[in-house]
Amino acid sequence: MTKSGIDDYLEGQYNVVAGRSDFEQVLEDWTERSLVYRSRCEGFSQHRYGKRENEVIDLFPAQEKNMPIMMYLHGGYWQRGDRALYGFLAEPFNESGVNVAIVGYPFSPSVSMWDIIDSIKTATLWLWRNARENGMDPDQVILVGHSAGGHLATIMQTLNWTAFEPAMSGNPFKAVVSVSGLYWLKPLCSTTLNENLNLDKQVAERLSPTEMEPMGNVPVVLVVGGAEGREFLEQANRLEKAWNQYNVPIIRREESGADHFDVVYRIADRKSELFILIAQLAS
Numbered sequence: 001m002t003k004s005g006i007d008d009y010l011e012g013q014y015n016v017v018a019g020r021s022d023f024e025q026v027l028e029d030w031t032e033r034s035l036v037y038r039s040r041c042e043g044f045s046q047h048r049y050g051k052r053e054n055e056v057i058d059l060f061p062a063q064e065k066n067m068p069i070m071m072y073l074h075g076g077y078w079q080r081g082d083r084a085l086y087g088f089l090a091e092p093f094n095e096s097g098v099n100v101a102i103v104g105y106p107f108s109p110s111v112s113m114w115d116i117i118d119s120i121k122t123a124t125l126w127l128w129r130n131a132r133e134n135g136m137d138p139d140q141v142i143l144v145g146h147s148a149g150g151h152l153a154t155i156m157q158t159l160n161w162t163a164f165e166p167a168m169s170g171n172p173f174k175a176v177v178s179v180s181g182l183y184w185l186k187p188l189c190s191t192t193l194n195e196n197l198n199l200d201k202q203v204a205e206r207l208s209p210t211e212m213e214p215m216g217n218v219p220v221v222l223v224v225g226g227a228e229g230r231e232f233l234e235q236a237n238r239l240e241k242a243w244n245q246y247n248v249p250i251i252r253r254e255e256s257g258a259d260h261f262d263v264v265y266r267i268a269d270r271k272s273e274l275f276i277l278i279a280q281l282a283s
Contacts, residue, residue, distance in 0.1 A: 010190050011190075016228075016261070019260075030264075031085055034086060035087070041061075042063070043060075043061040044058070045134070049122055053106045054107070055122070057127065058102040060100040061134065067097050068097075068098050069131060069140065071142070071143050075180075078148045080107060083102045086102050089267055092268055096283075103123045105120060113199075114207075116152065124156060139174075140174055145176075146180060150183075151185075153176050157209075158212040158214055170216055178222055179223040179267065180224060185208045188204065214248050220243070221253060222251070225263045226256040226258055
């Protein structure tokens with residue numbers, strides 16, 4: 001532990017951007033590919049679901065009507081990112097008959113993490129209420145999240161949805177896929193990532209899906225890259241152990257040779273087992 005309270009081991013494990021020397025090139029590639037697909041996706045539209053900054057959903061429709069929806073939550077440690085980076089993920093799913101909804105949300109420190117969770121809840125309700133008029137099936141939604149988005153995705157599994165929307169019959173998701181997700185947040189308190197989050201260990205524990213009770217028993221897929229740090233594997237291990245007592249169907253998957261950013265490419269790779277799994281769960 002350094003004098004500043006930063007744990008060097010945890011910093012090295014969780015500061016994934018620092019460990020990727022070509023990170024800026026990765027962002028440029030995602031940006032360009034997403035721009036290209038948005039420009040030629042027939043029926044692409046943007047919808048504001050709330051009043052906070054970034055509370056916008058990008059909808060990429062499949063050509064057939066009343067098809068399933070993949071709702072995607074991006075990463076960025078709840079403090080950075082841009083939904084516009086991830087439009088390229090939609091192309092192979094659209095071609096496979098799956099609609100894609102990429103969700104933007106506000107960031108810390110402008111809002112609290114509780115506010116971000118509320119944003120994702122509001123986005124989910126908006127999508128459920130508006131899917132049909134956009135030609136999509138609200139009863140076939142699969143939720144996919146990466147990194148911090150994986151944390152938010154699993155939190156959505158702990159909510160009592162009928163309390164927010166009485167017309168909703170239980171869980172709005174038919175499956176949840178969390179890729180390189182974060183489920184036990186205490187370790188982040190000892191990293192520079194906490195400078196904007198301002199978490200103490202008590203709040204970090206309350207925000208951890210490992211300490212929450214899941215609602216329902218839809219499949220939860222926990223994906224970790226084989227080239228990621230041990231802490232991301234431990235994150236998945238903790239959630240699996242915590243949620244096994246509630247009989248949640250947990251599916252584990254390791255993406256061989258993939259680091260924290262390679263796994264995002266795998267989501268969009270039609271030939272990857274991860275893409276095939278998500279497409280099968282959605283259909």
